[in-house]
Amino acid sequence: MSTHQKLIDSARHLIQTRGYNGFSYADVAEEVQVRKASIHHHFPAKSDLARAVVEQSRAVIVEQTRTLGGGAFDPVEQLRMYxxxxxxxIADASAPFCVAGMLASELPTLPTDLAQEVRAHFRDLSNWLEIVMTRGAQLGRFELQGSARQEAEAFMAMVYGAMLAARAYGDPTVFSDIVASGLKRLAPAGAS
Structure with missing residues:
Protein backbone atom coordinates (compact mmCIF):
# COMPACT_ATOMS: atom_id res chain seq x y z
CA MET A 1 0.00 0.00 0.00
CA SER A 2 1.32 3.45 -0.90
CA THR A 3 2.13 6.08 1.72
CA HIS A 4 -0.59 8.25 0.16
CA GLN A 5 -3.22 5.56 0.81
CA LYS A 6 -1.88 4.83 4.30
CA LEU A 7 -2.33 8.51 5.16
CA ILE A 8 -5.90 8.47 3.89
CA ASP A 9 -6.68 5.26 5.80
CA SER A 10 -5.20 6.70 8.99
CA ALA A 11 -7.18 9.91 8.63
CA ARG A 12 -10.37 7.90 7.97
CA HIS A 13 -9.88 5.95 11.19
CA LEU A 14 -9.06 9.07 13.21
CA ILE A 15 -12.06 10.99 11.85
CA GLN A 16 -14.36 8.03 12.55
CA THR A 17 -13.17 7.75 16.13
CA ARG A 18 -12.32 11.35 17.07
CA GLY A 19 -13.80 13.67 14.47
CA TYR A 20 -12.03 16.24 12.33
CA ASN A 21 -11.18 18.59 15.18
CA GLY A 22 -9.97 15.69 17.33
CA PHE A 23 -6.88 14.71 15.33
CA SER A 24 -3.76 16.36 13.97
CA TYR A 25 -1.00 15.59 11.52
CA ALA A 26 1.06 14.48 14.53
CA ASP A 27 -1.52 11.71 15.16
CA VAL A 28 -1.40 10.60 11.52
CA ALA A 29 2.41 10.72 11.49
CA GLU A 30 2.53 8.51 14.57
CA GLU A 31 0.07 5.96 13.13
CA VAL A 32 1.72 5.76 9.71
CA GLN A 33 5.28 6.15 11.03
CA VAL A 34 6.22 9.10 8.81
CA ARG A 35 7.32 12.65 9.48
CA LYS A 36 4.71 15.42 9.43
CA ALA A 37 6.60 16.97 6.50
CA SER A 38 5.86 13.83 4.49
CA ILE A 39 2.14 14.26 5.13
CA HIS A 40 2.33 17.90 3.99
CA HIS A 41 4.01 16.69 0.78
CA HIS A 42 0.93 14.58 -0.02
CA PHE A 43 -1.71 16.81 1.57
CA PRO A 44 -0.68 20.45 2.11
CA ALA A 45 -3.57 21.10 4.51
CA LYS A 46 -5.51 18.93 6.93
CA SER A 47 -8.69 19.68 4.97
CA ASP A 48 -7.01 18.25 1.83
CA LEU A 49 -6.44 14.97 3.66
CA ALA A 50 -9.98 14.85 5.03
CA ARG A 51 -11.38 15.73 1.61
CA ALA A 52 -9.47 12.78 0.09
CA VAL A 53 -11.11 10.51 2.68
CA VAL A 54 -14.60 11.76 1.78
CA GLU A 55 -13.85 11.61 -1.96
CA GLN A 56 -13.05 7.90 -1.66
CA SER A 57 -16.34 7.26 0.14
CA ARG A 58 -18.24 9.26 -2.49
CA ALA A 59 -16.59 7.32 -5.31
CA VAL A 60 -17.98 4.07 -3.91
CA ILE A 61 -21.53 5.50 -3.75
CA VAL A 62 -21.29 6.96 -7.26
CA GLU A 63 -20.12 3.61 -8.63
CA GLN A 64 -22.95 1.78 -6.87
CA THR A 65 -25.45 4.26 -8.32
CA ARG A 66 -24.04 3.73 -11.80
CA THR A 67 -24.28 -0.05 -11.36
CA LEU A 68 -27.91 0.18 -10.24
CA GLY A 69 -28.79 2.29 -13.25
CA GLY A 70 -27.53 -0.47 -15.52
CA GLY A 71 -30.08 -3.16 -14.84
CA ALA A 72 -32.29 -5.17 -12.56
CA PHE A 73 -31.55 -5.40 -8.85
CA ASP A 74 -33.25 -6.46 -5.67
CA PRO A 75 -34.00 -3.26 -3.71
CA VAL A 76 -34.43 -5.08 -0.39
CA GLU A 77 -31.08 -6.80 -0.86
CA GLN A 78 -29.44 -3.46 -1.71
CA LEU A 79 -30.60 -1.94 1.57
CA ARG A 80 -29.62 -5.05 3.51
CA MET A 81 -26.13 -4.96 1.98
CA TYR A 82 -25.78 -1.26 2.83
CA ILE A 90 -19.88 -1.14 14.09
CA ALA A 91 -19.77 -4.62 15.66
CA ASP A 92 -16.08 -5.21 14.95
CA ALA A 93 -15.16 -1.52 15.44
CA SER A 94 -13.40 -1.42 12.05
CA ALA A 95 -15.46 1.66 11.14
CA PRO A 96 -17.54 2.59 14.17
CA PHE A 97 -19.15 5.59 12.48
CA CYS A 98 -19.45 6.90 8.92
CA VAL A 99 -16.70 9.42 8.23
CA ALA A 100 -19.15 11.78 6.49
CA GLY A 101 -21.51 11.49 9.43
CA MET A 102 -18.78 12.46 11.85
CA LEU A 103 -17.76 15.36 9.65
CA ALA A 104 -21.38 16.50 9.24
CA SER A 105 -21.64 16.83 13.01
CA GLU A 106 -18.75 19.32 12.83
CA LEU A 107 -19.95 21.12 9.69
CA PRO A 108 -20.05 24.65 11.17
CA THR A 109 -16.34 24.41 12.04
CA LEU A 110 -15.07 22.76 8.85
CA PRO A 111 -13.19 24.55 6.08
CA THR A 112 -15.53 25.44 3.19
CA ASP A 113 -14.00 23.02 0.68
CA LEU A 114 -14.35 20.10 3.08
CA ALA A 115 -17.90 21.10 4.06
CA GLN A 116 -18.88 21.11 0.37
CA GLU A 117 -17.47 17.60 -0.06
CA VAL A 118 -19.41 16.35 2.97
CA ARG A 119 -22.64 17.83 1.63
CA ALA A 120 -21.94 16.22 -1.75
CA HIS A 121 -21.48 12.86 -0.02
CA PHE A 122 -24.96 13.11 1.48
CA ARG A 123 -26.48 14.18 -1.85
CA ASP A 124 -24.86 11.16 -3.54
CA LEU A 125 -26.09 8.80 -0.84
CA SER A 126 -29.58 10.27 -0.97
CA ASN A 127 -29.67 9.92 -4.77
CA TRP A 128 -28.61 6.26 -4.52
CA LEU A 129 -31.24 5.57 -1.88
CA GLU A 130 -33.90 7.33 -3.97
CA ILE A 131 -33.14 4.97 -6.87
CA VAL A 132 -33.46 1.99 -4.53
CA MET A 133 -36.72 3.32 -3.03
CA THR A 134 -38.20 4.03 -6.45
CA ARG A 135 -37.38 0.55 -7.73
CA GLY A 136 -38.67 -1.05 -4.54
CA ALA A 137 -41.99 0.77 -4.87
CA GLN A 138 -42.26 -0.09 -8.58
CA LEU A 139 -41.73 -3.77 -7.81
CA GLY A 140 -44.19 -3.72 -4.91
CA ARG A 141 -41.39 -4.55 -2.46
CA PHE A 142 -41.62 -1.29 -0.51
CA GLU A 143 -44.63 0.53 0.91
CA LEU A 144 -43.59 4.17 0.79
CA GLN A 145 -45.27 6.62 3.14
CA GLY A 146 -44.09 9.62 1.07
CA SER A 147 -42.15 10.25 -2.11
CA ALA A 148 -39.10 8.13 -2.91
CA ARG A 149 -36.94 11.17 -2.08
CA GLN A 150 -38.59 11.59 1.32
CA GLU A 151 -38.22 7.88 2.06
CA ALA A 152 -34.55 8.02 1.02
CA GLU A 153 -33.93 10.93 3.39
CA ALA A 154 -35.84 9.19 6.20
CA PHE A 155 -33.93 5.94 5.68
CA MET A 156 -30.61 7.78 5.67
CA ALA A 157 -31.56 9.60 8.88
CA MET A 158 -32.59 6.30 10.46
CA VAL A 159 -29.23 4.69 9.61
CA TYR A 160 -27.21 7.63 10.94
CA GLY A 161 -29.41 7.86 14.02
CA ALA A 162 -28.89 4.14 14.62
CA MET A 163 -25.11 4.66 14.38
CA LEU A 164 -25.34 7.44 16.93
CA ALA A 165 -27.54 5.40 19.28
CA ALA A 166 -25.19 2.41 19.08
CA ARG A 167 -22.28 4.69 19.96
CA ALA A 168 -24.19 6.39 22.78
CA TYR A 169 -25.18 3.08 24.35
CA GLY A 170 -21.87 1.38 23.59
CA ASP A 171 -23.86 -1.50 22.12
CA PRO A 172 -23.62 -2.49 18.43
CA THR A 173 -26.88 -4.47 18.65
CA VAL A 174 -28.76 -1.18 19.06
CA PHE A 175 -27.84 -0.37 15.44
CA SER A 176 -29.05 -3.78 14.25
CA ASP A 177 -32.34 -3.53 16.12
CA ILE A 178 -33.15 -0.04 14.83
CA VAL A 179 -32.29 -0.95 11.25
CA ALA A 180 -34.29 -4.19 11.36
CA SER A 181 -37.32 -2.21 12.53
CA GLY A 182 -36.85 0.36 9.75
CA LEU A 183 -36.53 -2.31 7.07
CA LYS A 184 -39.61 -4.10 8.39
CA ARG A 185 -41.63 -0.88 8.18
CA LEU A 186 -40.45 -0.23 4.64
CA ALA A 187 -40.75 -3.77 3.30
CA PRO A 188 -43.88 -5.51 4.58
CA ALA A 189 -43.55 -9.19 5.47
CA GLY A 190 -45.19 -10.39 2.25
CA ALA A 191 -42.93 -8.24 0.05
CA SER A 192 -39.52 -9.11 1.49
Whole structure:
Protein backbone atom coordinates (compact mmCIF):
# COMPACT_ATOMS: atom_id res chain seq x y z
CA MET A 1 0.00 0.00 0.00
CA SER A 2 1.32 3.45 -0.90
CA THR A 3 2.13 6.08 1.72
CA HIS A 4 -0.59 8.25 0.16
CA GLN A 5 -3.22 5.56 0.81
CA LYS A 6 -1.88 4.83 4.30
CA LEU A 7 -2.33 8.51 5.16
CA ILE A 8 -5.90 8.47 3.89
CA ASP A 9 -6.68 5.26 5.80
CA SER A 10 -5.20 6.70 8.99
CA ALA A 11 -7.18 9.91 8.63
CA ARG A 12 -10.37 7.90 7.97
CA HIS A 13 -9.88 5.95 11.19
CA LEU A 14 -9.06 9.07 13.21
CA ILE A 15 -12.06 10.99 11.85
CA GLN A 16 -14.36 8.03 12.55
CA THR A 17 -13.17 7.75 16.13
CA ARG A 18 -12.32 11.35 17.07
CA GLY A 19 -13.80 13.67 14.47
CA TYR A 20 -12.03 16.24 12.33
CA ASN A 21 -11.18 18.59 15.18
CA GLY A 22 -9.97 15.69 17.33
CA PHE A 23 -6.88 14.71 15.33
CA SER A 24 -3.76 16.36 13.97
CA TYR A 25 -1.00 15.59 11.52
CA ALA A 26 1.06 14.48 14.53
CA ASP A 27 -1.52 11.71 15.16
CA VAL A 28 -1.40 10.60 11.52
CA ALA A 29 2.41 10.72 11.49
CA GLU A 30 2.53 8.51 14.57
CA GLU A 31 0.07 5.96 13.13
CA VAL A 32 1.72 5.76 9.71
CA GLN A 33 5.28 6.15 11.03
CA VAL A 34 6.22 9.10 8.81
CA ARG A 35 7.32 12.65 9.48
CA LYS A 36 4.71 15.42 9.43
CA ALA A 37 6.60 16.97 6.50
CA SER A 38 5.86 13.83 4.49
CA ILE A 39 2.14 14.26 5.13
CA HIS A 40 2.33 17.90 3.99
CA HIS A 41 4.01 16.69 0.78
CA HIS A 42 0.93 14.58 -0.02
CA PHE A 43 -1.71 16.81 1.57
CA PRO A 44 -0.68 20.45 2.11
CA ALA A 45 -3.57 21.10 4.51
CA LYS A 46 -5.51 18.93 6.93
CA SER A 47 -8.69 19.68 4.97
CA ASP A 48 -7.01 18.25 1.83
CA LEU A 49 -6.44 14.97 3.66
CA ALA A 50 -9.98 14.85 5.03
CA ARG A 51 -11.38 15.73 1.61
CA ALA A 52 -9.47 12.78 0.09
CA VAL A 53 -11.11 10.51 2.68
CA VAL A 54 -14.60 11.76 1.78
CA GLU A 55 -13.85 11.61 -1.96
CA GLN A 56 -13.05 7.90 -1.66
CA SER A 57 -16.34 7.26 0.14
CA ARG A 58 -18.24 9.26 -2.49
CA ALA A 59 -16.59 7.32 -5.31
CA VAL A 60 -17.98 4.07 -3.91
CA ILE A 61 -21.53 5.50 -3.75
CA VAL A 62 -21.29 6.96 -7.26
CA GLU A 63 -20.12 3.61 -8.63
CA GLN A 64 -22.95 1.78 -6.87
CA THR A 65 -25.45 4.26 -8.32
CA ARG A 66 -24.04 3.73 -11.80
CA THR A 67 -24.28 -0.05 -11.36
CA LEU A 68 -27.91 0.18 -10.24
CA GLY A 69 -28.79 2.29 -13.25
CA GLY A 70 -27.53 -0.47 -15.52
CA GLY A 71 -30.08 -3.16 -14.84
CA ALA A 72 -32.29 -5.17 -12.56
CA PHE A 73 -31.55 -5.40 -8.85
CA ASP A 74 -33.25 -6.46 -5.67
CA PRO A 75 -34.00 -3.26 -3.71
CA VAL A 76 -34.43 -5.08 -0.39
CA GLU A 77 -31.08 -6.80 -0.86
CA GLN A 78 -29.44 -3.46 -1.71
CA LEU A 79 -30.60 -1.94 1.57
CA ARG A 80 -29.62 -5.05 3.51
CA MET A 81 -26.13 -4.96 1.98
CA TYR A 82 -25.78 -1.26 2.83
CA UNK A 83 -26.96 -1.63 6.42
CA UNK A 84 -25.16 -4.97 6.80
CA UNK A 85 -21.88 -3.28 5.93
CA UNK A 86 -22.39 -0.79 8.76
CA UNK A 87 -23.64 -3.48 11.12
CA UNK A 88 -20.39 -5.40 10.64
CA UNK A 89 -18.20 -2.30 10.88
CA ILE A 90 -19.88 -1.14 14.09
CA ALA A 91 -19.77 -4.62 15.66
CA ASP A 92 -16.08 -5.21 14.95
CA ALA A 93 -15.16 -1.52 15.44
CA SER A 94 -13.40 -1.42 12.05
CA ALA A 95 -15.46 1.66 11.14
CA PRO A 96 -17.54 2.59 14.17
CA PHE A 97 -19.15 5.59 12.48
CA CYS A 98 -19.45 6.90 8.92
CA VAL A 99 -16.70 9.42 8.23
CA ALA A 100 -19.15 11.78 6.49
CA GLY A 101 -21.51 11.49 9.43
CA MET A 102 -18.78 12.46 11.85
CA LEU A 103 -17.76 15.36 9.65
CA ALA A 104 -21.38 16.50 9.24
CA SER A 105 -21.64 16.83 13.01
CA GLU A 106 -18.75 19.32 12.83
CA LEU A 107 -19.95 21.12 9.69
CA PRO A 108 -20.05 24.65 11.17
CA THR A 109 -16.34 24.41 12.04
CA LEU A 110 -15.07 22.76 8.85
CA PRO A 111 -13.19 24.55 6.08
CA THR A 112 -15.53 25.44 3.19
CA ASP A 113 -14.00 23.02 0.68
CA LEU A 114 -14.35 20.10 3.08
CA ALA A 115 -17.90 21.10 4.06
CA GLN A 116 -18.88 21.11 0.37
CA GLU A 117 -17.47 17.60 -0.06
CA VAL A 118 -19.41 16.35 2.97
CA ARG A 119 -22.64 17.83 1.63
CA ALA A 120 -21.94 16.22 -1.75
CA HIS A 121 -21.48 12.86 -0.02
CA PHE A 122 -24.96 13.11 1.48
CA ARG A 123 -26.48 14.18 -1.85
CA ASP A 124 -24.86 11.16 -3.54
CA LEU A 125 -26.09 8.80 -0.84
CA SER A 126 -29.58 10.27 -0.97
CA ASN A 127 -29.67 9.92 -4.77
CA TRP A 128 -28.61 6.26 -4.52
CA LEU A 129 -31.24 5.57 -1.88
CA GLU A 130 -33.90 7.33 -3.97
CA ILE A 131 -33.14 4.97 -6.87
CA VAL A 132 -33.46 1.99 -4.53
CA MET A 133 -36.72 3.32 -3.03
CA THR A 134 -38.20 4.03 -6.45
CA ARG A 135 -37.38 0.55 -7.73
CA GLY A 136 -38.67 -1.05 -4.54
CA ALA A 137 -41.99 0.77 -4.87
CA GLN A 138 -42.26 -0.09 -8.58
CA LEU A 139 -41.73 -3.77 -7.81
CA GLY A 140 -44.19 -3.72 -4.91
CA ARG A 141 -41.39 -4.55 -2.46
CA PHE A 142 -41.62 -1.29 -0.51
CA GLU A 143 -44.63 0.53 0.91
CA LEU A 144 -43.59 4.17 0.79
CA GLN A 145 -45.27 6.62 3.14
CA GLY A 146 -44.09 9.62 1.07
CA SER A 147 -42.15 10.25 -2.11
CA ALA A 148 -39.10 8.13 -2.91
CA ARG A 149 -36.94 11.17 -2.08
CA GLN A 150 -38.59 11.59 1.32
CA GLU A 151 -38.22 7.88 2.06
CA ALA A 152 -34.55 8.02 1.02
CA GLU A 153 -33.93 10.93 3.39
CA ALA A 154 -35.84 9.19 6.20
CA PHE A 155 -33.93 5.94 5.68
CA MET A 156 -30.61 7.78 5.67
CA ALA A 157 -31.56 9.60 8.88
CA MET A 158 -32.59 6.30 10.46
CA VAL A 159 -29.23 4.69 9.61
CA TYR A 160 -27.21 7.63 10.94
CA GLY A 161 -29.41 7.86 14.02
CA ALA A 162 -28.89 4.14 14.62
CA MET A 163 -25.11 4.66 14.38
CA LEU A 164 -25.34 7.44 16.93
CA ALA A 165 -27.54 5.40 19.28
CA ALA A 166 -25.19 2.41 19.08
CA ARG A 167 -22.28 4.69 19.96
CA ALA A 168 -24.19 6.39 22.78
CA TYR A 169 -25.18 3.08 24.35
CA GLY A 170 -21.87 1.38 23.59
CA ASP A 171 -23.86 -1.50 22.12
CA PRO A 172 -23.62 -2.49 18.43
CA THR A 173 -26.88 -4.47 18.65
CA VAL A 174 -28.76 -1.18 19.06
CA PHE A 175 -27.84 -0.37 15.44
CA SER A 176 -29.05 -3.78 14.25
CA ASP A 177 -32.34 -3.53 16.12
CA ILE A 178 -33.15 -0.04 14.83
CA VAL A 179 -32.29 -0.95 11.25
CA ALA A 180 -34.29 -4.19 11.36
CA SER A 181 -37.32 -2.21 12.53
CA GLY A 182 -36.85 0.36 9.75
CA LEU A 183 -36.53 -2.31 7.07
CA LYS A 184 -39.61 -4.10 8.39
CA ARG A 185 -41.63 -0.88 8.18
CA LEU A 186 -40.45 -0.23 4.64
CA ALA A 187 -40.75 -3.77 3.30
CA PRO A 188 -43.88 -5.51 4.58
CA ALA A 189 -43.55 -9.19 5.47
CA GLY A 190 -45.19 -10.39 2.25
CA ALA A 191 -42.93 -8.24 0.05
CA SER A 192 -39.52 -9.11 1.49
Missing amino acids: TGYWEKC
